[in-house]
Amino acid sequence: MKHIHIALLGNPNSGKTTLFNQLTGSKQKVGNWAGVTVEKKTGSFTYQHHDIQLTDLPGTYSLNVASAQSSLDERIACEYLLQEKVNLVINIVDAANLERNLYLTSQLLEMRIPCIIALNMLDIAKLRKININSKKLSEILGCPVIELVSNKNQGTDQLKAAIINHSFSASSYQSLFSTEIEQSINQLVHQIDNDEIAPFYLKQPRWLATRLLEQDTLINSKLPTTITLLASQLITSIEEATDEEADILIADARYQKINAVIDQVTQRPSKAQRTLTQRLDNIVMNRWLGIPIFLFLMYWMFLLSINIGGALQPLFQGTIDTIFIDGVSYLGQHIDLPSWITAIAAQGFGSGLDTVAGFIPQIGLMFLFLSFLEDSGYMARAAFVMDRFMQAIGLPGKSFVPLIVGFGCNVPAIMATRTLETRRDRIMTAMMAPFISCGARLAIFAVFSTAFFTQGGALVVFSLYLLGIIVAIATGLLLKKSILRGDASPFIMELPAYHAPHLKSILMLTWNRLKGFVIRAGKIIVPVCILIGSLNSININGSIDPDGSRNSILSKTGKIITPIFTPMGIEQNNWPATVALITGTLAKEVVVGTLNTLYSQQTSTTSTDQDFSFWGGIKSAVTDTIAGFSSMNAATFINPFEAAKADGNMDSSAMGQMVHFFGSPIAAFAYLVFALLYIPCIATIGALSREIGRGWAYLSTYWGASTAYSLAVITYQTGSFPMHPTSSSAWIIGLILFQGLSIFGLIQWSKRNTVDLTQPAPININKPKSGCCN
Template sequence: MYLMFLFAINVGGAFQDFFDITTDVLFVQGTAWLLQQFHMPAWVIALLANGVGKGINTTLTFIPVIAAMFFFLSLLELSGYMARAAFVVDKIMRILGLPGKSFVPMIVGFGCNVPAIMAARTLDSERDRLLTILMSPFMSCSARLAIYAVFVAAFFPTGGQNIVFSLYLIGILMAVLTGFLLRKTMLHGQTSPLILELPAYHKPSLRRVLKDTSLRLRHFVVRAGKMIIPVCVILGGLNALTMHGGINSAEASSESVLSWLGQYLTPLFYPMGLHQENWPATVGLLTGMLAKEVVVGSLNTLYGQMITMAHTAGNDFDFWGSIQAALWSVPHNLTQLGQALLNPIVASAPDGELSQSVYGMMYQQFDGKAGAYAYLLFILLYIPCVSTMAVIRQEANRKWMWFSITWSFLIAYASAVLFYQVATYMEHPQQTMITLGCIIGLIVSVVFMMRLGATYQGANHVTANS
């Protein structure tokens, strides 16, 4: 399992920059430059380059990691290893109310939640599948690790590995809590017995492994792209459009509709340490729903008071230079595999993505280490990215997708607020006690509604059977 995670994140990730740079120069920068040559309006350039182009770029950037994950999964399945792994951990997983087969999707979730949810289709029981699907988004994926690395560098220069480890551990605990509550309410029932035919170990056919990987990858790209591209178009449009109906300029990032929305929603996050001047952090949460990798870029752009309009000016567009950089990124990243093994936090930090001035502004805007950690807690637990939401809808249905969105937001908000209020109790004890009372009341109400929903489902089931 560890080798699968290592292979997907490090070997697959070594090719991620190539896909990112290449698709960016073709569909984002190239589209913007080409449209400018035809003197197209700025809103058309923003919509097609920052919207459609960025959506294609975001979708295709997943390919190397997802392909590596699918390749290794197919290798393990066809070799006969998966059945034995499920058998070994079955007793441990049954303590959580899940069969041993759920172990593999959970481990895969540390690389990417999308293939983790897709791997749940191997489970026999619908109840077990739903439990695994709804628990998987709390597994901290590699995209979140990049965000942790930035905040560790800014706020926790010493002992950063402990901060990251605590976040991974909290994610696991929240997944277990989610599974426990669902088993006692909406998804109560018996765990399906483990009936496995243990095949003999054998050498899988490379041709069959590649074919299986190709089919899974093609299905993922088509399905995820249908949701990512429209969301990118919406975000790109909101980012380009000003409140006065004009097109945003590079110097006027705070005037975009997206930035205004961030400022409007920021008061909601006051209890977890965000203040009105730190509205870029709220925008980062909004763009993070597209893909968690986008959070770092959003913070860098907004804290620097610049909006990158996909090089709409066209002055910096260098097609062959970008292609050359994309090609060179593969051997460079492969040479960094040793560092990734020894220090994954440093290896995951975006190279040169944040300037020292932006680090300084982040340090000023957040309320110290308590505010930064509360923000990381929210990043860890809140709404999954659109790719994950799309897969949940595909593998379960729309109802469970919306449940996952609502439940993860409530868990994230409650956890971040509880931590920040307790950490800063001495500064405002009365406010902290009132806030804690409200959060506890909210949690009790949600659990009560879940039990009520379970009772309603049970009554409908009895009526249908009679």
Template sequence: MTTLAIAGNPNCGKSALFNNLTGIRQTTGNWPGVTVERKLGSFNLSPENKVTVIDLPGIYTLDAMSLDEQVTRSYLLSREADVVINVLDAANLERNLYLTVQLLEMGVPVVLALNMMDIAQKRGISIEIDLLSKKLGCPVICIVAVTGKGINDLKQAALQVIEDHSRGGFSLTMDAEVETAIADIRPHLPEESHTYNTYWIALKLLEGDTSVCRQQPDAELSLRIQKWQQHIQNITTESADIYIADSRFGHAHTITQLVVKVKGKVHKYLSDRIDQVVLHHYFGVPIFMLVMYLMFMFTINFGGAFIDFFDGVAGAIFVDGLASILTSIGLPDLAVLILAQGLGGGIQVVATFIPIITCLYLFLSFLEDSGYMARAAFVMDRFMRAIGLPGKAFVPMIVGFGCNVPAVMATRTLESERERKLTILMNPFMSCGARLPVYVLFAAAFFPSNGQNLVFALYLIGILMAIATGLVMKHSLLSGESSGFLMEMPTYHVPTLKGIGLRTWDRVKLFIRDAGRIIIIMVLALNVLNSIGTDGSIGNEDSENSVLSVVGKSLTPLFEPMGIEKENWPATVGIFTGILAKEVVVG
């Protein structure tokens, strides 16, 4: 089996390429030992050649400063990938080439996918592909990932590199001082380093990055490295790591100057014009609030319209239909109760959530694919700074609208441990998709004509509570100032139906798989306990005389201060089951 890894900067089109290559054949999990999302997919190059695709985290460098960078570099060093497709934004070639240079330094087999060629051409940018390929010593393929243009050529180029066992012909020659230092360090590297590109290992050690070795350099090697670091600083007046990074940037700049030609004047693009309004000092926040309001209006009014349909169909198939089949084949009442009322009832409850959750994720996917989500973080920056967080800490909080678990995982992008902890403590106040069905139920019951206003208010209160929590923690346990905020604004795109559909399907599938299992088990237990009478009868229709009522009534006194009386024991049951899964409250 062939393994293909996709690497590149954030917002370069990696995910679009991954979706185009794999379609719905995707699985999502975590990289071993860390809370970094791992996405795998597959496609068939031929009937006998199945290709596994791994979407590596979006990074700017392989310096292993962040979790994403550590995960990517560790995977590349493992040599599990037969070829690495490095996706580059053709409209911002020079910035993207820094990572390319580092990949080629490692000696991994690379194919360059020059993405967003349509945007580059609209801006009057032309690139000499053959010259770029010659300078970098690897194949370069022009693609437009969102439309699929050039994807077949990219597949064939990757296959050719694998068959040829090509490692490319790239060689970045450093200045004499650095080359001399590397030549002196290489013979003294630990034995295990010889399985990798020893030139690259020596270069990273010279930069002060000892994590590239499984074992720390011995005292003699450490002294040798320190001697050369000091020598380079004396000669260049820069530390070795900065000097080497400058050399890479200089090489990327030189290549860009050779291969990129720009026709006409550089003018203000549509994205810049939109940002003048969306990122406006005064209009930015109201626009963000309007977008959030539209999201809830769409979710409740459109998604809510399908709840009864999903409820009826699921009930007819998994409850009534299944009960009829099981009864006709002569299964005992207890088995029918467990399988139809219990298991089938749980599936019915999950089915009623699908339209609401799908609409929420559709809207969030639209915002992400269009490029607006990054703007939301920028707009909220000045509010987040008041509680000692950078604006990008708001991105995990927006993710929390879908689910708090990936929102907590998304805090890995924050630089300091203090910022990660503070954001994690604030995240539970962001109303997730699990609470949305509960909100919708009560909104429909008490405010049938203006339900979206109530839900929007509840979400807004959650945001305010999160900010209040941040303020309290800033002045107590987690005091400190926020780090600098630097975020690349992706170009606005018109999202494709395929892109939005795949992203939404992936998230809804995870909801059904993860939350659905808990909901089904809980609803099964509740329905079975509610159908078993205190006298041991099966199929009990009087819930007041069920085993569940006895348990609920015995716990209700704990909640009397809240005004819950004994005859309102179902509320007590809902509170306890809601601890495990908020959606079960509805069931």
């Protein structure tokens, strides 16, 4: 079987990922590019005895790395094409926007890499009455051109056939530049040949010379100083002779040839017609209607996720409970397993699976709706709508998209900052992202709102989401006024045409995100629940009590640490709440699992239900799910958290213990404030460290923990002020002064020191590294 290695390259919103999904189906692997938390997708398929491996490169408009602060997507795509031995590149081109897309094509052809042009979105081009002669375009470009409508799976078979029939020889297409540019290129080619580095990077000295004249920082960093100095001298000479920058002259020459090609291969109406996209944009991007429409869509996204997810939850959790908790307990008793093994298996492993299962419906639906909005073309508009607001913080509107992703999970939100143009924007957005309430925190809020705030759960959860947004904004403003001074980069972003989302594409994207989330969460939650269950069963003297003991190792450790949290309302006997905060640093999802395990063990007994029935449990789960859907009415949609009461991933006895030990709603609310803002989960800290640097990750951790503690204590002390006015006043004043001094110190430090924002995150394509990327 012949092996072919292919890279997919194209502009953002050209349908590249849709084509990748159509070609590879479920045979995909998702990891990270080495050195950065940028998603790396690889896949494979077989066709007529050929094993074809695909790599989906990040979407980019150009292969020029113009500065050290260029978008990471451009750097990764360029590095990959330079260093990896690909047999073929499939360049996806948006047929409705030929001029912009063919600029990347011209750069690719100049590199002398064998390629196929996948002319995608022909359906949109035809709607705009744009007719393209693909055969003539193929003759001019010197490579195969395949017509596609990837979201309808049209043309993929022809593309597969073109792949295996390709000669794997490069096109002879070449851009022709002005006399001054051509003379400078010839001088650089001569110098490159003399320095015997022609084999470097695809053995293309002319292409290297062109990139040097474009002042490509990536190429400059790879070549000897004799060549880069000559390039600098030639650039100066060109500017003196033409009164224009060399890179502008090169870009103009490319566009002139591209426009000449377009004139030869296309027919279009003489008068541009007003499209549906333009008509819709007049509404959704209206100055006065844009933000209300966006907030309305976001509200419905969360509303449907919570309502439908809450109704589906009994099906997931009831099944897991029946099999892995009740079933394991029943089986352990009947085969005479030691009670401590049964307890760890059921209350540890089973409770861990139960906790993970509880997240699936709501998180999955949230990912589904986000995928729908992204695929429809709306999310790009949302960034423009919010641009004016983001500019006030010192960020471009494009920064809003990663923050929206943060409502699902903070890790991909931080990863999404790679699309921002400057390192300053990437750092500031990444530092704000951990305060956006993710889906895992929603599970914690739902449990507590069910237990403590039965009448005002919606208001409580909304206030927590709002608090997270306010702290994120305050963090951005603080960074803008201190160590990240400066203005936001100009906001230029393509607005893709609206189109009906392709069901297969959004389902596959949702599945990949949900699978990554569940695997990442499960790898942490289940072992932690087993460990917690074990530590809570082992006493200080080494004896084992499967039902938990007040003298267990976990109990003693929790009681030692709990006094730190007493000012925010956690009493000494509520040590499980302290342990949950500690384990929550591994993953916020673990908080509910920890509380469920510990409170359940405090009320459990060694007896096992003799009336255990597998089918009875499954039937009950189905019945509860049907009842959940049946109970949906207008009231639940007005107050979506009514439907989320089933989201309490705790049995009734555990929830009763939690209410008893917290004692008051104000203590529970203070606890939620702390859970919202304190140390991000390990995965988030790791993403921060790899994406923007370890020092920034440390700063984020400190700032989050100190802010969380201060606001939680102030919340509790304010709410319980009449009970102890003197001590409450001392705590409130003291913490306000502490935070004020911290902010003052940061501002003073920034006046004496300068933060280096010129160093991009390291990228090493040669050493692939996998990782979680959900």
